[in-house]
Each structure stands twice: as structure tokens, then as C-alpha cells.
Amino acid sequence: MPVKYATHSENFASTTRLTMACVTNMASGKIRERGGSNNNA
Numbered sequence: 001m002p003v004k005y006a007t008h009s010e011n012f013a014s015t016t017r018l019t020m021a022c023v024t025n026m027a028s029g030k031i032r033e034r035g036g037s038n039n040n041a
Helices: 001-030
Strands: none
Touching: none
16 A cells, blocks of 8 residues: 555654654763763753
8 A cells, every 4th residue: 555655654754853863862962961961851
């Protein structure tokens, strides 16, 4: 089903983007202040 595939693709893309943002945020926090107060969740 193309529609189902498209929906899954969009969902996957959205999830990937969110995950990337979270990882980037965490990495940035660690690099900026290593062992500092990480309340940037």
C-alpha cells in the first residue's frame, strides 16, 4: 500500500528528526559544559 508506506515514511522521518535534535542538544550540552548542570532536557 503506497499510502501506508508514505505515512510510515513521514513518521520515520519525523522521529529521526526529533532523535537527531535530542542527540545534538545532548552533545552540545556535554561539549559546552562537561559535567556541568544538564537540565536542558
